[in-house]
Amino acid sequence: METQSVIQIKNLTKIYRDFWGRKKVRALNSLSLDVKKGEVFGLLGPNGSGKTTTMKLLLGLLFPTEGEITVLGKPASDVSKNEWIGYLPEESYLYRFLNAEETLDFYGRLFDMSPQQRKERSNQLIELVGLQNARKRQLKEYSKGMTRRIGLAQALINNPDLILLDEPTSGLDPLGSRDMKDLIVKLKNEGKTVVMCSHLLADVQDVCDRIAILYAGELKELGRVDDLLKEQHETELLTSKLSPEAVADVEAVLAKHNAKLLRHGHPTNSLEDLFLKTVQKSQERPGQRFVPAASEKS
Amino acid sequence: MNFDAKPFLLFSNIENGLMHWLLVFGSFIGVIFAATVLIALGIYGVSGPVAVMGRVRQGLHDFVNLSPKRIWAISWLTIIEAVRRKALLVFVVFAFLMMFAGWFLDSDLRADLQVKNAVSFALTTVSWLTIPVLLLLSCWGIPEDIRVRSIHTVVTKPVRRNEIVMGRILGFATIAAGIVAMMGIVGYVWILRQVPNNASLICRVPVYGTLQFLDREGNVSEKGINTGDIWEFRSYIEGGSKASGAYKFSVDAPVDRIKLESRFEAFRTHKGRMGQSLLVRYVLVNPTKDLRVPLDSFEIKEFNLNEQYLERKLSFYDEARMEKRTVDLFDDVVDQNSLTIEVQCLDVGQYLGMARPDFFIRLPDRPFAVGYFKAVFGIWLLTVFIVSIGVTSSTFVKGPVATLLTFSLLIIGQGFREFMIKLITGVQKGGGPIESWYRLVTHMNDTLELPDNIGIKIMQGIDNVMLAGLWLMQHLIPDLTSFVMSPYVANGFDVPWNVAIFRSLAITIGYLVPCLLVGYYSLTLRELEAK
Ligand SMILES: Nc1ncnc2c1ncn2[C@@H]1O[C@H](COP(=O)(O)OP(=O)(O)OP(=O)(O)O)[C@@H](O)[C@H]1O
Numbered sequence: 001m002e003t004q005s006v007i008q009i010k011n012l013t014k015i016y017r018d019f020w021g022r023k024k025v026r027a028l029n030s031l032s033l034d035v036k037k038g039e040v041f042g043l044l045g046p047n048g049s050g051k052t053t054t055m056k057l058l059l060g061l062l063f064p065t066e067g068e069i070t071v072l073g074k075p076a077s078d079v080s081k082n083e084w085i086g087y088l089p090e091e092s093y094l095y096r097f098l099n100a101e102e103t104l105d106f107y108g109r110l111f112d113m114s115p116q117q118r119k120e121r122s123n124q125l126i127e128l129v130g131l132q133n134a135r136k137r138q139l140k141e142y143s144k145g146m147t148r149r150i151g152l153a154q155a156l157i158n159n160p161d162l163i164l165l166d167e168p169t170s171g172l173d174p175l176g177s178r179d180m181k182d183l184i185v186k187l188k189n190e191g192k193t194v195v196m197c198s199h200l201l202a203d204v205q206d207v208c209d210r211i212a213i214l215y216a217g218e219l220k221e222l223g224r225v226d227d228l229l230k231e232q233h234e235t236e237l238l239t240s241k242l243s244p245e246a247v248a249d250v251e252a253v254l255a256k257h258n259a260k261l262l263r264h265g266h267p268t269n270s271l272e273d274l275f276l277k278t279v280q281k282s283q284e285r286p287g288q289r290f291v292p293a294a295s296e297k298s
Numbered sequence: 299m300n301f302d303a304k305p306f307l308l309f310s311n312i313e314n315g316l317m318h319w320l321l322v323f324g325s326f327i328g329v330i331f332a333a334t335v336l337i338a339l340g341i342y343g344v345s346g347p348v349a350v351m352g353r354v355r356q357g358l359h360d361f362v363n364l365s366p367k368r369i370w371a372i373s374w375l376t377i378i379e380a381v382r383r384k385a386l387l388v389f390v391v392f393a394f395l396m397m398f399a400g401w402f403l404d405s406d407l408r409a410d411l412q413v414k415n416a417v418s419f420a421l422t423t424v425s426w427l428t429i430p431v432l433l434l435l436s437c438w439g440i441p442e443d444i445r446v447r448s449i450h451t452v453v454t455k456p457v458r459r460n461e462i463v464m465g466r467i468l469g470f471a472t473i474a475a476g477i478v479a480m481m482g483i484v485g486y487v488w489i490l491r492q493v494p495n496n497a498s499l500i501c502r503v504p505v506y507g508t509l510q511f512l513d514r515e516g517n518v519s520e521k522g523i524n525t526g527d528i529w530e531f532r533s534y535i536e537g538g539s540k541a542s543g544a545y546k547f548s549v550d551a552p553v554d555r556i557k558l559e560s561r562f563e564a565f566r567t568h569k570g571r572m573g574q575s576l577l578v579r580y581v582l583v584n585p586t587k588d589l590r591v592p593l594d595s596f597e598i599k600e601f602n603l604n605e606q607y608l609e610r611k612l613s614f615y616d617e618a619r620m621e622k623r624t625v626d627l628f629d630d631v632v633d634q635n636s637l638t639i640e641v642q643c644l645d646v647g648q649y650l651g652m653a654r655p656d657f658f659i660r661l662p663d664r665p666f667a668v669g670y671f672k673a674v675f676g677i678w679l680l681t682v683f684i685v686s687i688g689v690t691s692s693t694f695v696k697g698p699v700a701t702l703l704t705f706s707l708l709i710i711g712q713g714f715r716e717f718m719i720k721l722i723t724g725v726q727k728g729g730g731p732i733e734s735w736y737r738l739v740t741h742m743n744d745t746l747e748l749p750d751n752i753g754i755k756i757m758q759g760i761d762n763v764m765l766a767g768l769w770l771m772q773h774l775i776p777d778l779t780s781f782v783m784s785p786y787v788a789n790g791f792d793v794p795w796n797v798a799i800f801r802s803l804a805i806t807i808g809y810l811v812p813c814l815l816v817g818y819y820s821l822t823l824r825e826l827e828a829k
């Protein structure tokens with residue numbers, strides 16, 4: 001059963017140059033990725049590791065120095081693919097002099113939607129992102145979280161098949177980020193593809209099917225979240241609260257099977273562990289990078 | 299301040315204009331295309347030109363598949379932005395100026411000069427307020443959009459980059475239309491209130507003829523006499539001789555009477571008859587029928603207009619036949635739709651100066667509003683031109699640079715054009731630039747033949763390319779003088795369609811098309827990141 005690739009990136013390198021064409025930063029180095037239809041894909045990495053750069057390259061906002069990008073079967077520079085794409089930028093760069101309704105109406109027009117459609121859709125989205133009370137206020141008066149919300153609404157205006165979210169939960173209150181995660185899951189259930197990057201590992205762990213970890217523009221880790229977090233030579237048991245005697249009993253049982261109780265307590269946020277470990281490893285051994293296993297290769 | 303209507307400024311022939319435009323536009327595009335292909339070939343080898351061709355194909359595709367809805371969406375955004383950024387406050391400035399301007403306009407002047415001042419003031423104020431506002435708006439719009447990256451949310455929608463350029467231009471043009479129309483109406487009402495009781499607002503419709511001079515022996519000559527006036531606009535004929543200026547007008551359908559209007563200039567070599575002005579006579583001529591109909595002589599009013607009427611039936615004394623005759627203006631005098639009138643000066647030793655626009659047939663006047671609002675339209679056309687250039691330049695440079703660029707073009711186009719062209723073409727003396735340099739170095743006079751060898755051939759070849767480049771450059775500089783239509787209105791004339799309106803419209807469109815192309819490619823080929 002071959003699932004369709006929505007995004008294919010091959011040997012993507014991006015070098016930022018200054019006005020005179022001199023090289024400034026190598027933001028991405030020979031990155032190869034595939035995102036399959038219907039999955040939620042997470043891009044992780046420390047600040048400045050090239051996540052936003054990757055997204056902009058996918059959208060054709062930046063031009064690759066080397067390598068190939070195919071999005072929805074089209075080259076990244078092809079504008080017509082945008083018909084099915086939604087993009088939430090890292091910071092919501094919207095038109096500050098418009099209010100929420102006007103903003104959504106404007107973006108709706110860019111998709112040649114009819115006035116009726118635009119009205120329905122923007123009402124629906126304003127409801128979805130919870131801005132009913134601020135719909136008539138100009139965006140320059142919005143708080144950061146409110147701006148994120150309207151940014152999300154504009155990304156969904158065209159009911160896109162592929163949604164690129166650059167740090168979707170940044171600036172949102174806990175309730176808001178809960179809603180955001182629910183929304184991402186809902187989108188996934190509708191069969192849409194979501195690519196997101198975030199620093200909030202808990203969020204990523206909750207919603208992503210697969211993740212890639214970037215470090216200094218290089219791919220360091222790629223795979224299913226479950227697989228990556230599964231330590232092959234450890235087993236984790238989760239039980240209801242145990243009394244000290246019960247723990248001692250369990251230890252005895254384990255000893256019988258030649259195993260040791262390494263640690264007990266509440267399960268940790270283990271993606272964080274993975275992330276820190278990967279970053280640490282990258283710092284120690286800069287040359288090493290993720291090489292796709294045979295199964296990953298198309 | 300003097301005004302002379304420019305009745306014959308170029309563009310009498312639309313086909314010539316179009317061909318000329320195609321030539322300039324074609325060479326412009328050709329040069330850019332060839333340079334791009336060569337550079338691409340140099341950097342990327344064969345795949346370079348292939349990629350360039352891909353871009354061209356993509357460009358064609360994008361221009362064919364424009365979406366008016368999306369363009370209008372961008373225009374709407376542009377308009378809302380201008381309104382919310384309070385660009386329309388310029389109205390307040392305008393209203394303020396208009397409220398107090400009356401105090402400063404001289405009310406001791408002759409009535410018709412007062413009218414002229416009021417009209418000039420109103421139209422000048424409209425353009426001087428509108429143009430800077432639109433210049434700044436159009437030059438800063440896209441760079442600001444890129445700087446705050448709001449453009450990222452637009453270009454990640456199915457918007458073509460040419461739609462952004464077009465939408466912006468359309469939006470600014472709409473704003474300009476609003477501002478200019480409002481100010482135009484306010485200015486009109488203001489002018490009506492400024493007109494003194496003993497003056498009126500007029501809108502004359504002149505039909506100009508061609509002018510040919512006959513010298514004192516009665517032979518055709520290119521020009522009349524130059525009286526040493528610093529201003530060579532007028533040529534002079536000698537009084538009391540056979541010298542005359544022959545105006546040839548084309549007339550169509552017969553009418554009952556024709557009104558003639560003239561403003562000749564007297565040049566006196568002696569005081570002449572005391573208290574009297576120069577005596578002038580019109581002679582209607584039909585060369586085919588050998589008919590000469592002298593009209594009654596009249597004294598010219600200097601610095602003012604002479605008005606005469608030609609009736610349908612003309613009675614005169616025929617000197618050749620020695621009898622009194624009556625002829626029909628259209629049946630006998632008009633020869634194949636053309637009416638020839640010779641102007642003679644009857645004072646011996648005095649000179650009469652005339653130029654083509656000094657004498658014309660005056661058709662029935664139009665309402666003043668017609669001429670006035672044509673001039674207002676002209677102001678709008680100029681802002682559209684500026685906006686096109688401004689938006690286009692702002693796609694590849696930042697706001698301040700774009701403003702400077704557009705402003706310079708505006709200044710050059712208003713009057714320094716001739717000077718610039720001289721500057722550019724000045725290099726041409728003694729062959730092309732390289733040849734003249736060669737001659738300079740070898741101390742060679744520029745009339746000597748150059749040796750015939752391969753080096754010289756190459757040199758001249760390069761020179762020809764450079765001269766072609768200069769030719770192209772000089773034709774890329776716009777001539778914006780036709781956009782300024784207020785002198786017509788201020789001097790009581792209608793604004794001519796051909797000379798002013800159509801010409802300005804053609805220039806605007808002529809620049810708009812390449813602007814769209816340049817804007818499209820510069821937005822497509824650059825990363826929209828603030829640098
Ligand atoms: N416009 C630009 N010009 C020059 N360098 C840039 C530009 N944008 C990004 N960079 C550089 O490219 C690298 C990757 O940046 P990018 O924004 O992709 O990181 P990121 O992973 O999104 O970081 P963050 O987590 O902080 O958002 C950084 O070193 C950054 O300085």
Ligand SMILES: [Mg+2]
Pocket residue numbers: 051052053090166
């Ligand atoms: Mg980022």
